[in-house]
Amino acid sequence: MSQSDMLEELKNLLAELDEPSIPTSEAEIGSKLRGSTGDHPKDQLPWQWRAELMAFGFCEDYRDKATGWGTYFGPFSVLRNEDGTWSEAPSIKLVDDQVLAVQSHDIMNTRS
Secondary structure, eight states: OOHHHHHHHHHHHHHHHTOTTSOOOHHHHHHHHHHTTTTOOGGGSOHHHHHHHHHTTSBTTOOOTTTSOSSSOBOSEEEEOTTSOEEEESOGGGOOHHHHHHHHHHHHHHHO
16 A cells, blocks of 8 residues: 555544544544554554554553653553563654644644
């Protein structure tokens, strides 16, 4: 599937999830987004799709100070690797200006 086809699929999925007649939790949205990526490796998804996956993948009101970032949100999961390092998903390291711009745009469109 081409990048433009994937973006069109994302657009259609988000429009479906925005339907007010279908009550949907943030966890369900994240699950539907993850399920709709098919066999595509995450690093090959369009950045807009990865931004949406991250937005619905973070854990709100994250309280674990040992594995948190000192912010309201935290990773959904944290795992210790065999070498003693930690892996988190999603990672705050993936949030950049481009991702923030998408989320800011989505928030502003929701308010209008």
